[in-house]
Amino acid sequence: MKIRQARVRRETNETKIEVDLTIDGKGKSSIKTGIPFFDHMLTLFAKHGVVDLKLRCNGDLDVDAHHTVEDCGIALGQAFFEALGDKKGIRRYGTGFEPTNPFSEDAARSASSATTEQETAHGDARLTAEAYVPMDECLARCVIDFSGRPYLVWRGLDDLAHKRLSEEEKTQDMSSAFRFGLAREFFQGFANEARCNLHLELLYGDEPHHVVEALFKAFAKAVDFACQRDSRIAGQLPTTKGKL
Ligand SMILES: [Mn+2]
Numbered sequence: 001m002k003i004r005q006a007r008v009r010r011e012t013n014e015t016k017i018e019v020d021l022t023i024d025g026k027g028k029s030s031i032k033t034g035i036p037f038f039d040h041m042l043t044l045f046a047k048h049g050v051v052d053l054k055l056r057c058n059g060d061l062d063v064d065a066h067h068t069v070e071d072c073g074i075a076l077g078q079a080f081f082e083a084l085g086d087k088k089g090i091r092r093y094g095t096g097f098e099p100t101n102p103f104s105e106d107a108a109r110s111a112s113s114a115t116t117e118q119e120t121a122h123g124d125a126r127l128t129a130e131a132y133v134p135m136d137e138c139l140a141r142c143v144i145d146f147s148g149r150p151y152l153v154w155r156g157l158d159d160l161a162h163k164r165l166s167e168e169e170k171t172q173d174m175s176s177a178f179r180f181g182l183a184r185e186f187f188q189g190f191a192n193e194a195r196c197n198l199h200l201e202l203l204y205g206d207e208p209h210h211v212v213e214a215l216f217k218a219f220a221k222a223v224d225f226a227c228q229r230d231s232r233i234a235g236q237l238p239t240t241k242g243k244l
Contacts, residue, residue, distance in 0.1 A: 001229070006082035010075045014067040015059040021079040023227050025052030033057040033072060035065050037174040037209075041216045042072070048220035051227075065174070069182045073189025080194040080223075084146060089229045092238040094131055094144035094222025131221035133214050138205025140214035142222040145197040148244045152191040154184050156202035160211070175208040183212050187219070 004023040011017070029046035031039045034057065046053040055076070059068030084090065131142050160179060169176050191198040200215055230238075237244055 004083045004085065004227075006079040008075050008079045008082065010071065010078070012067075012071065014063075015057055015071040017058075017071055017075040018054070018056045019075045019079045020052075020054040021076070021083055022052035023080070023083045025050060027051070029053045029055075031055050033068055034059060034061050035068060035174065037178065037212075038065070038069060038072070041178075041212065044213065045216050045220045045223075048217050049224045051224075065177060065182060066185060069178075070185040070189045073186035074193050077190040077193030077196075080146075080190075080196075080227075084194075084227065086237070087146060087244045088237055089231075089234045090146070090238060091226055091228050091230050092146050092244070094142065094224075094226040131218045131225070132203075133218040133221060135205070135210040135214035135217065137207065138210045138214040139203040140205075140211070140218040141199075141201045141203060142215070142218035143199040144219075144222040144226050146194065146226055146244070147197045148195050149197060150192045150195050151197045152184075152188045153199040153201075154187070155200070156204075157184075157211070160202075160206060169208055175212055178212040179208045183215060187215075 001024070006019075006021050008017070008019040008021075010019075025046075027047040027050045029043050029052065031042045031046075031053065033039055033042070033055065042053065042055060045051075053076075055072065057068050057072050057075075059065075059071065061068060133140055133142075157179065165176070187198060187200060190196075198219075200219065202211055202215065205211055205214065
């Protein structure tokens, strides 16, 4: 089997980025973005996504972390798009198949009331592939589909955006910044360039470092499963459309 790899070099007036990605890797990484918290997130992404990742970013951190984080998402998305190639034989969707999402309002409603035929049909159509990852008091979910169509759904963090910061959180500048939107910029950049459908949701939890870490780990697990090859469909495209 050919090892799936990509090398991306991306340079703008704001950032200069080098990415070396091996999808069929072992979780090894060497990350230097100039933002230690972001290095921590990308290191654990490689570990839990079981990819080898070398990433260097020299960005305009004198402005703020925005360009660096967003552009790393863009470059990593480009690397996945390139390394996945024709996508033949891959699982395409992330992690396990849960017939109904246990946290959805639909599931709660059908559990507490008599199920009509229409609701059953709707429920059956909700086959999703998802990774749930806990981090102490937090639970995050990521659902991904390397569908060729970019789309990001970002849920569960709006309440936190309006929350009063505690003293403890004020001293956690970088993880708070990620929680309030920087992480979203990264995932939007990734979804756009990897051309995947990416759903990320914080189900509960509020400690900033835990929130972001749970999101990145769920993302890693979903990406790992979606990129794996399924020997039963070797050489076949996982779509009835003829193209992904
Ligand atoms: Mn941590």
